[in-house]
Each structure stands twice: as C-alpha cells, then as structure tokens.
Amino acid sequence: MNYYRDKKGRFIKGHPDFVSSEKRKLMAITISKSKKGYKMSKVHKLNMIKAITGRKLSDKHKENISNSLKGRFLKEESSQWKGGISKKPYNFDFIQELRDKIIKRDSFVCQLCGNTQDEEIEEFGYKLNVHHIDYDKTNSKENNLITLCRRCNSIVNKDRLGWMKYFKKRLNWVKTAREKLKKEFNVR
Ligand SMILES: [Zn+2]
Numbered sequence: 001m002n003y004y005r006d007k008k009g010r011f012i013k014g015h016p017d018f019v020s021s022e023k024r025k026l027m028a029i030t031i032s033k034s035k036k037g038y039k040m041s042k043v044h045k046l047n048m049i050k051a052i053t054g055r056k057l058s059d060k061h062k063e064n065i066s067n068s069l070k071g072r073f074l075k076e077e078s079s080q081w082k083g084g085i086s087k088k089p090y091n092f093d094f095i096q097e098l099r100d101k102i103i104k105r106d107s108f109v110c111q112l113c114g115n116t117q118d119e120e121i122e123e124f125g126y127k128l129n130v131h132h133i134d135y136d137k138t139n140s141k142e143n144n145l146i147t148l149c150r151r152c153n154s155i156v157n158k159d160r161l162g163w164m165k166y167f168k169k170r171l172n173w174v175k176t177a178r179e180k181l182k183k184e185f186n187v188r
Contacts (some may be wrong), residue, residue, distance in 0.1 A: 098140060099130045106147035111170070112156075117150040129153045133167040135160055143171055
C-alpha cells in the first residue's frame with residue numbers, strides 16, 4: 001500500500017510532486033499546443049506503426065514509402081548538390097537487394113585490392129561496400145555501382161575525378177571482355 005498516492009496512482013496533496021487538477025489541465029493544453037504544427041516524418045511514422053502494432057508492412061506499403069523518400073532525396077540533393085557529396089539514402093530492402101546483386105556480380109571481391117567478402121567480414125564484421133562511381137548516391141544504375149572493401153572505399157574519396165575515370169574505363173573493359181567470352185565460349 002502506497003500512502004502518498006491516491007487510487008489513481010497520483011501523488012496526494014502535500015507531497016512535493018503533487019499536481020493539482022487545475023495545473024494538470026494547464027499542462028494538457030500546453031502539451032497539445034506544442035504538438036500542433038509538428039509533422040511526423042515518414043520514417044518516424046513507419047517506426048511508430050511498427051512499434052505500436054508490431055506488424056510487418058506489406059511490400060506494397062514499403063515500396064510506396066521508398067518511392068516517396070526517393071523523390072524527396074532527389075529533390076534535396078539536386079538543390080544542394082556539392083560535387084557528389086550527398087546524404088545517404090535510406091537503406092530499405094530494395095537497396096539492400098541491389099547491393100547484394102552488385103557484390104554477387106563482382107564475385108564477392110573488392111574490385112580494387114581483391115579482398116574477399118569473407119575476409120572483410122572476418123576483419124571488420126561487415127559485408128563489402130557498394131561504391132557509386134560518379135559519387136552520386138541517387139544514381140543507382142548498375143553500371144554506376146562497383147564492389148569495394150571499406151579500406152578502398154575510403155581511398156577513393158580522394159582524387160574523385162581520377163577514380164571516376166578509372167572505374168568507368170574498368171567497367172567498360174569488363175563488359176566487353178564478358179561479351180567476348182560469351183560469344184567465343186558460350187559462357188555466362
Ligand atoms: Zn579493397
């Protein structure tokens with residue numbers, strides 16, 4: 001039994017934390033006022049829905065949110081474009097799928113130093129990175145993506161123009177080589 005609380009669990013009069021009913025009303029008004037004009041972000045909403053319901057979102061729902069986020073990032077980034085330095089887009093499932101696809105295309109090997117995915121996981125505890133060749137994170141065309149390890153990923157942040165040229169050349173070379181192999185030996 002708690003002698004300094006009433007039936008509803010509130011502090012009784014005389015207790016230092018006692019709140020009168022008038023003060024409680026005033027607090028309610030202040031809180032509702034401060035919440036006016038407060039807009040939840042889509043991600044926030046999504047997290048709330050998840051937290052409250054514990055339900056998983058349908059793929060369609062996820063796709064809708066992803067698309068609207070993509071639109072927003074494109075807008076933000078084109079207006080504040082600083083030579084390719086951009087905020088990371090949100091990592092929803094479809095982006096992860098694309099990353100996995102690129103890493104698989106590049107045979108689970110860093111295309112600069114040859115570190116393998118297994119070595120990377122052992123060393124850093126992460127999968128290999130997928131690098132945007134033109135440094136524009138909204139350009140997720142497959143010919144703009146290449147697999148790099150963490151170390152190389154930080155290296156290519158210097159001399160960006162040089163690396164851009166290098167990777168473009170390299171991907172073109174790989175593409176031609178693959179096509180040649182396909183024709184000559186009928187392999188994929
Ligand atoms: Zn590397």
